[in-house]
Amino acid sequence: MSHQFKETPENAITQSGIARVIPCKELEVGDPIKWLSLALRDALRTPVLTAIYGVIFAIIPWFIMYLVEMTGWHLVILPAIVCFMLLGPFLAAGLYDISWELEKGHKPTFMHSLRAMRRNAVNEWGFGILLMVMMIFWLRVASLIHALYPPYSENTLETLLPFLFLGSIVGAVFSIGMLFITAFTQPILMERKVDLATAVLTSVNAVWVNKVPMLIWGAIIFSAVAIGYITGFVGFIVLMPLIGYASWHAYIDAISTKRARKFV
Template structure:
């Protein structure tokens, strides 16, 4: 029986669309994702909290170094940068939720295996997010030049810096959120390139503006709560958001046309 050329096979990249279709979400969708994410934490508490404690330690290190050796501007810039690279750091949590969804008992070795299996795509997205973070850091430094503050500034002195810095930060955060909301879980789940995953993510966010704005607000609130608790809250909040992100992808993106990754099948 004759076989089709590689370019004509159903799984050939040339035959794949440039963007995966998305489903339309209702406003309560983010709350469902959080509920499902909490369920994953209950089913795999040891792995989830181990991951959460590791991320908490990293956030504490960033906060302590910037606070001890830098300024409030550096602290805000690094804290925001931590938010930018957070989606890449959460790939292990996606793997835990994925294993649970397949009826498996999650193990750390499998999480590491999946992370290594997708290292190329993760590095591509990681570099992109790092570049955005560096541009944001430069923008924050520029704002600090125009609005200098003392080592112990008053609230009145900080207001101009915080106001303009927040606007600039919101723009960069919106870009990163749109690009990473669904792209990393899609890369973990399907044989797809980073560009297609990012375009799919941006398309889904733009088509579901209200529920995704609510989801972004809930993530931002979680980050604020984490820093408000001296980063201790991140031990629970970051795993919760990571697991919920996986369920957000599952509900929103229809990637069935792309084959599943071999790491998931093996």
């Protein structure tokens, strides 16, 4: 299904004057399901590379949880989940490269995917620093919530519930904000040699213009992360590569080009 080109409407984002905003397309509500189907196709075409990245994505949260167990701060589990979601777009660059190579008719390789960060190195590493700053900010907020927890209370569901609820609300708001910032920034920087401000503002605008399908997409990502944690991170081996591939196809559908892409 081709998407209708949509001139970026005038809003606070496009009129900010910080950077130019690349026009977006109008997405359909069912597009997130289509992105997942395309992601499954990519995964089946590259089973070895998919498995390698899947294992990497499984090891990272396992290590985070290991640190949580070592420190005994069980209330940082929710911040750890959000941190993983923050780092996900940065770490998924290799998966974007695999889908991009398949669209070009090339045979993807692991080394080629590792070099993906070099295409727009300065701005892509700047994006990584931005994610780290946001992660540190969230950890500070989480530490404040943890500090409010009475040290003399027993770790029962009744005593933990208010803080879990507060952490969930704050985490949800923060995650939605990060969805705006990270949805398309990384693939924009990979495919186009633009500055970081242009990529971020374009991502924010595209999500704002397509609120409903992008919120559905955000819910799918959150569900995948939740399933991964419920399954002891084993689910990440399959789910995170699918999310990475699908994110690339989401970008292709959402962000306009002046001329039609000719991959082959």
